[in-house]
Amino acid sequence: MERLNIDKVAKLAHVSRSVVSRVINNHPNVSEEARQRVLEIVEKYNYRPNSVARSLATRSTYQIGVLTSRIGEESLGNGYWSLLYLGIFEECIRRGYYVHFSFYSTSMADELHQYLLNEHHLDGIICLNEEVTDFTVNKLAEKQIPIVLVGHNPNYPNICSVDVNNYDGAYQAAKHLINLGHKKIGGIFGDQNVQETEHRMKGFTDALLEAGLTVDENHKAVGGYTQRDGYRTINRWLKKQPEITAVFCASDTIAMGVLLGLYENNISVPDQFSVVGFDGLPISRYLIPPLTTILQPTYGKGEKAAQLLIDSINHREKEAVHIDLEPQLLIRKSTAPPRAS
Amino acid sequence: MERLNIDKVAKLAHVSRSVVSRVINNHPNVSEEARQRVLEIVEKYNYRPNSVARSLATRSTYQIGVLTSRIGEESLGNGYWSLLYLGIFEECIRRGYYVHFSFYSTSMADELHQYLLNEHHLDGIICLNEEVTDFTVNKLAEKQIPIVLVGHNPNYPNICSVDVNNYDGAYQAAKHLINLGHKKIGGIFGDQNVQETEHRMKGFTDALLEAGLTVDENHKAVGGYTQRDGYRTINRWLKKQPEITAVFCASDTIAMGVLLGLYENNISVPDQFSVVGFDGLPISRYLIPPLTTILQPTYGKGEKAAQLLIDSINHREKEAVHIDLEPQLLIRKSTAPPRAS
DNA sequence: TTGTAAGCGTTATCAC
DNA sequence: GTGATAACGCTTACAA
Numbered sequence: 001m002e003r004l005n006i007d008k009v010a011k012l013a014h015v016s017r018s019v020v021s022r023v024i025n026n027h028p029n030v031s032e033e034a035r036q037r038v039l040e041i042v043e044k045y046n047y048r049p050n051s052v053a054r055s056l057a058t059r060s061t062y063q064i065g066v067l068t069s070r071i072g073e074e075s076l077g078n079g080y081w082s083l084l085y086l087g088i089f090e091e092c093i094r095r096g097y098y099v100h101f102s103f104y105s106t107s108m109a110d111e112l113h114q115y116l117l118n119e120h121h122l123d124g125i126i127c128l129n130e131e132v133t134d135f136t137v138n139k140l141a142e143k144q145i146p147i148v149l150v151g152h153n154p155n156y157p158n159i160c161s162v163d164v165n166n167y168d169g170a171y172q173a174a175k176h177l178i179n180l181g182h183k184k185i186g187g188i189f190g191d192q193n194v195q196e197t198e199h200r201m202k203g204f205t206d207a208l209l210e211a212g213l214t215v216d217e218n219h220k221a222v223g224g225y226t227q228r229d230g231y232r233t234i235n236r237w238l239k240k241q242p243e244i245t246a247v248f249c250a251s252d253t254i255a256m257g258v259l260l261g262l263y264e265n266n267i268s269v270p271d272q273f274s275v276v277g278f279d280g281l282p283i284s285r286y287l288i289p290p291l292t293t294i295l296q297p298t299y300g301k302g303e304k305a306a307q308l309l310i311d312s313i314n315h316r317e318k319e320a321v322h323i324d325l326e327p328q329l330l331i332r333k334s335t336a337p338p339r340a341s
Numbered sequence: 342m343e344r345l346n347i348d349k350v351a352k353l354a355h356v357s358r359s360v361v362s363r364v365i366n367n368h369p370n371v372s373e374e375a376r377q378r379v380l381e382i383v384e385k386y387n388y389r390p391n392s393v394a395r396s397l398a399t400r401s402t403y404q405i406g407v408l409t410s411r412i413g414e415e416s417l418g419n420g421y422w423s424l425l426y427l428g429i430f431e432e433c434i435r436r437g438y439y440v441h442f443s444f445y446s447t448s449m450a451d452e453l454h455q456y457l458l459n460e461h462h463l464d465g466i467i468c469l470n471e472e473v474t475d476f477t478v479n480k481l482a483e484k485q486i487p488i489v490l491v492g493h494n495p496n497y498p499n500i501c502s503v504d505v506n507n508y509d510g511a512y513q514a515a516k517h518l519i520n521l522g523h524k525k526i527g528g529i530f531g532d533q534n535v536q537e538t539e540h541r542m543k544g545f546t547d548a549l550l551e552a553g554l555t556v557d558e559n560h561k562a563v564g565g566y567t568q569r570d571g572y573r574t575i576n577r578w579l580k581k582q583p584e585i586t587a588v589f590c591a592s593d594t595i596a597m598g599v600l601l602g603l604y605e606n607n608i609s610v611p612d613q614f615s616v617v618g619f620d621g622l623p624i625s626r627y628l629i630p631p632l633t634t635i636l637q638p639t640y641g642k643g644e645k646a647a648q649l650l651i652d653s654i655n656h657r658e659k660e661a662v663h664i665d666l667e668p669q670l671l672i673r674k675s676t677a678p679p680r681a682s
Numbered sequence: 683t684t685g686t687a688a689g690c691g692t693t694a695t696c697a698c
Numbered sequence: 699g700t701g702a703t704a705a706c707g708c709t710t711a712c713a714a
Contacts, residue, residue, distance in 0.1 A: 005707055016685045021709060029683060050461045052396045053707030056690050061393065063441075063462070070427065078624065082423060086411065089444055093452045098462075100404075101442040103430055111434045120393045120691095121404070121439075121462075227627040256627045263629045283419065286568040286597045288604045288629040346691055357701040362693060370699055394691030397706050461707095686713075695704080 009047050013037040024049055061121050063098045064309060067136055068128035070105030078253045079281040080298060081128070084150065087302025088126060095310050097123070104132050113139060124309045126150060130194055148309040150301055152195055152322055160308045162323045164296040166196050169327035170203030173248045173276045173294050176329055178211045181337045182274060185213070186247040188233050188254050190225040197222060200250050200278070219244060230257025238265055245338040246274035252281045255291055259334070263288075270336035280330055289333035296327045350388050354378040365390055402462050404439045405650060408477055409469035411446030419594045420622040421639060422469070425491065428643025429467060436651050438464070445473050454480060465650045467491060471535055489650040491642055493536055493663055501649045503664045505637040507537050510668035511544030514589045514617045514635050517670055519552045522678045523615060526554070527588040529574050529595050531566040538563060541591050541619070560585060571598025579606055586679040587615035593622045596632055600675070604629075611677035621671055630674035637668045 010017040015034050022030045023038040041047065055061040066088055068081060085101060092099050100122065104112055116122070116139065124146040127133045133153055140147065149161035170187075177185050187204045189197050201220065208215050218241055223229040230249055234257070237244055249255040255277035259269060267273050269289055277284055280295030304323060311317045351358040356375050363371045364379040382388065396402040407429055409422060426442060433440050441463065445453055457463070457480065465487040468474045474494055481488065490502035511528075518526050528545045530538050542561065549556050559582055564570040571590055575598070578585055590596040596618035600610060608614050610630055618625055621636030645664060652658045 006709095007707080017708085018685065018710080019683085022684095025709085031683060034683080050397075050707050052393060052402065052461045053690090054709075055393045056391075056397050056692085057707080057709040059690075061462075079419065085442075086444055089442075090446070090449065093449050093456075096452075098441060098456060099443070100439065101426075101430075102440070103427055105431070108431065108434050111437075115434075115439060120391045121402075227624070231627075256624070260627050260629060260631070283568070283597070283624070286572075286601050288601060290601070347693095348691080351701095358692085359694085359701060360699085363700095366693085372699060375699080391691050394706090395693075397708090398691080398693040400706075684714080686711105688711085689709085691706105693705085695702105697702085698700080 004045055004047055006049065009038065009041050009045070012045070013041045055121075060123050060313075062096055063100060063122055064092060064124045064126065064306075064313075065100040065102060065116070065122045066126045066128065067102050067104050067132045069131040070103040078251075079283055080251075080279055083282070083298040084128065084302040087299035087304075088306045089302075091303045091306035092310070095306075097306075097310060104135065109135070116140065124148070124313045126305050126309055130191070146309060146312040148305045148312070150305050154195055158320045160312060160317065160320050160322070162301050162304045162308065162325065163196070164301065164327050165324040166199035166327075167203035167206075169278060169294040169296060170200035170248065170250070171207045172203075172327065172329045173278065174204045174207035175211075176276060176292070176331070176335065177246045177248065177274060178207060178213065180246070180274065180335060182246040183213060183338075184216075184219065184241075184243045184245055186219045186221070186233075186237060186241070186244045187250075188230055188247055188258070189220065189222045189250045190229075190254070192222050197250070204248055216241075225251040225253055227253050227257035227260070230254035230259075231261045232257070234258040234261035235265075238262075238267070245272075246335070247276075249275060249277050252277040252279040252284045252287075252291060252293055254278075255284075255293070255334075256287060259287060259291075270334050272339055274335040274338070276335055278327075280328075285332065287334070292332045292335040293330050294327045295330045297325045300325055345386055345388055347390065350379065350382050350386070353386070354382045396462075401464050401654075403437055404441060404463055405433060405465045405467065405647075405654075406441040406443060406457070406463045407467045407469065408443050408445050408473045410472040411444040419592075420624055421592075421620055424623070424639040425469065425643040428640035428645075429647045430643075432644040432647035433651070436647075438647075438651060445476065450476070457481065465489070465654045467646050467650055471532070487650060487653040489646045489653070491646050495536055499661045501653060501658065501661050501663070503642050503645045503649065503666065504537070505642065505668050506665040507540035507668075508544035508547075510619060510635040510637060511541035511589065511591070512548045513544075513668065513670045514619065515545045515548035516552075517617060517633070517672070517676065518587045518589065518615060519548060519554065521587070521615065521676060523587040524554060524679075525557075525560065525582075525584045525586055527560045527574075527578060527582070527585045528562070528591075529571055529588055529599070530561065530563045530591045531570075531595070533563050538591070545589055557582075566592040566594055568594050568598035568601070571595035571600075572602045573598070575599040575602035576606075579603075579608070586613075587676070588617075590616060590618050593618040593620040593625045593628075593632060593634055595619075596625075596634070596675075597628060600628060600632075610675050613680055615676040615679070617676055619668075621669075626673065628675070633673045633676040634671050635668045636671045638666045641666055 006017050010020045128150045152161045152163045221233040277291045277293035280293050284291040347358050351361045469491045493502045493504045562574045618632045618634035621634045625632040
C-alpha cells in the first residue's frame with residue numbers, strides 16, 4: 001500500500017484538500033458530515049500528514065535543540081545532564097515539541113555551527129552551559145530564533161534563563177557544617193568566571209561570616225566540577241591545611257573525588273572529616289558513605305527551561321525572565337560533628 | 342536584511358535557480374564562470390539552503406532518532422547512556438547527520454508513538470534497549486525506515502545490531518576472580534529474558550566450570566541493573582550465603598550497590614571481599630575502592646551503531662549484520678585474593 | 683461551508 | 699551547460 005497524501009485522502013473522502021487540512025488541524029468551518037467522512041478515511045488508511053511539508057508551509061517545525069559542550073567524560077556521565085535533559089524532553093513532548101540533543105565539542109564546532117546556522121529545522125534552542133551560550137548566542141544573534149539559558153549569565157540579560165538559587169544552596173550547606181560544630185571549613189568550587197561559582201562562594205562565605213568564623217583564602221579552591229578536581233584539592237589540603245575538618249563541594253562529583261582522596265589517606269568520613277556535596281545526583285546516595293548534599297531541582301530546571309522556550313516561541317513571553325529554583329539540604333551520612341580534638 | 346532563497350540568489354547571480362542548486366550540491370555540468378558567480382553571491386549574502394524544503398524535495402532529512410526507555414533515574418544517570426549517545430552523535434555529525442534523542446517512558450508512549458508514526462523527519466532510528474525495540478519495531482514495521490539495535494535481540498534477526506561480547510566479558514571477570522583464588526563466587530545479573538544476560542551468565546558459568554568449581558544456583562541473582570539491585574542482593578547473601586568471597590556484577594551500578602552494602606556491614610573490600618563490575622563507566626575509577634571492571638567500548642558501540650544505520654539508509658548494507666565488540670578486563674582495587682580462612 | 687489556487691524553497695526532469 | 703517546469707505535501711487566503 002503506497003503512501004498517501006492529502007490529495008488522495010481528499011479524493012477518497014470526496015472533499016477538497018482544504019477540508020482535509022481543516023479537519024486535521026481542528027479548524028472551524030467544516031460540516032460535521034464532511035468531518036466524519038474525512039476522519040473515516042484517515043482512520044481507515046491510517047493517514048498522517050507529512051510533517052516536513054507541514055513545516056515548510058508553516059515555517060515552524062515543532063522541534064527544539066538542546067546544546068551542551070562536551071566536557072570531560074566524567075562530568076558527562078554524572079547524571080546531572082541526563083536528569084536535566086529528561087526534564088526538557090518530557091515537557092517538550094507534553095507540549096507537542098520534539099527535541100534534538102547535541103554535545104558541542106570543539107573538535108566538531110564547525111559542523112555543528114554550520115548545521116545550526118542553516119537551521120530551519122529548529123524552532124528554538126536551549127543552551128545548557130556557558131561555553132555553548134557564548135558560541136550559540138554569538139553565532140545566532142542575527143537569527144530570530146528563541147533561546148533559553150540554563151544557568152544565568154549576566155552577559156545576556158535579554159535572554160530567558162533558569163537556575164537554582166546558588167547562593168542559598170551554598171549557604172545552607174555551610175550552615176549545616178557550622179551547626180555541626182565545624183570551625184575550619186573548606187570550599188571547593190567549580191568553573192571560574194561563572195556567576196554560579198561567584199554566588200556559591202558568596203553564600204558559603206556569608207554563612208561563615210555570620211557565624212563569626214574567619215574565612216581563610218587557603219580554604220577555598222576554584223577549579224572544575226570533576227572528580228579529579230576534588231581529588232586533587234583534598235590531597236593538597238591534607239598536606240598543607242590539616243586544620244580543615246569539613247568541606248563543602250560545589251558538585252557531587254567533586255565530592256566523589258574528595259571521598260576517594262580521604263579514603264586513600266585512611267581518613268574516615270564522617271568520623272574524622274565531613275563532606276557535603278551539591279546537586280543531589282541519584283548516585284549520591286550510593287556513595288561511601290551516602291553523601292549529604294544540596295538537592296537541586298535538576299529535572300525541574302529542564303522542565304522550566306522548556307516551558308520558557310516554548311512560551312517564547314509562541315510569543316507568550318513579552319520580556320526576558322530569570323527564574324530561580326530553590327535547593328534543599330539533604331542530610332545523609334557524610335557529615336557529623338568534628339571529632340573532639 | 343530579509344531571508345533570501347534560491348530564486349533571489351539566482352537572480353543576483355544572473356543564472357537560473359537550477360544552476361544555483363547544482364552549485365550548492367556539487368553537481369556536474371555547470372561552467373566555472375557560473376559557479377564562481379553563484380559562489381560569490383552565496384558568500385556575500387551568506388545564503389544557506391532551507392533544509393526543510395530540501396528535505397521535502399529529496400525525501401530525506403539527514404536526521405536520525407535515538408530511542409531509549411526511561412528506566413529508573415539511577416541507571417539513567419550512570420554515565421553509560423551518555424557515553425553511548427556521544428558515540429552516536431559524533432559519528433552522525435561526521436557523516437552529516439543530525440540526531441534526536443528520546444527517552445521513551447510509558448507515561449508518554451502515546452505522544453512519542455504518535456510522533457514516530459508520523460515521522461518524516463527521521464531517516465533512521467537507533468534503539469538502545471529491549472523495551473524500546475519491541476515498541477518501535479512493532480509500530481514501525483510497516484514503514485520502511487531503517488533501524489539499528491544496540492544490543493542483539495534474537496527476535497529480530499533481520500535488523501542490524503551492535504553489542505559487546507557479553508560472554509567474553511563475563512568469562513574474563515570470573516576468570517580473574519578464579520585466578521585470584523576465589524572458590525565461592527557470586528554473580529549478580531541484570532534484566533531477565535535478555536540475551537545479554539543469558540550470555541553473561543553463560544560466560545560466568547563456563548569459567549567456573551572450566552576451573553572445576555561448582556556453580557551453586559544460590560550464588561546467582563537476576564534482577565535489574567541498578568544500584569538498588571546490587572544492594573539488596575548483597576545484603577541477602579551476606580546473611581544466607583556467607584561462604585561467598587567475591588561477586589561478579591553485570592554492571593558497575595550493581596557493583597556500587599554491592600560496595601555500599603559491604604561498607605555498611607563493615608566488610609572491607611578487597612581484603613575480605615572482592616567485587617568486579619561490568620561496563621567500565623567513567624565513575625567506576627572513583628568508587629571506593631576504585632572498581633575492577635570489564636571495560637566495554639561504550640562509545641564505540643554508539644559509533645558503530647550510527648555507522649550501520651547511516652550505511653543502511655544509504656543502502657550500502659545488503660543484509661543485516663550483528664557486530665560484537667571486545668571487552669577488556671580493567672584491574673583496579675576492588676579485587677584481591679581471598680583472605681586465608 | 684467548500685473549493686481553487688497560490689505559496690513555502692528546494693530538487694529533478696527534460697528540452698534546448 | 700542552462701533554464702523552464704513539474705514535483706514534494708502541506709497551509710491559507712480568497713472566492714464562490
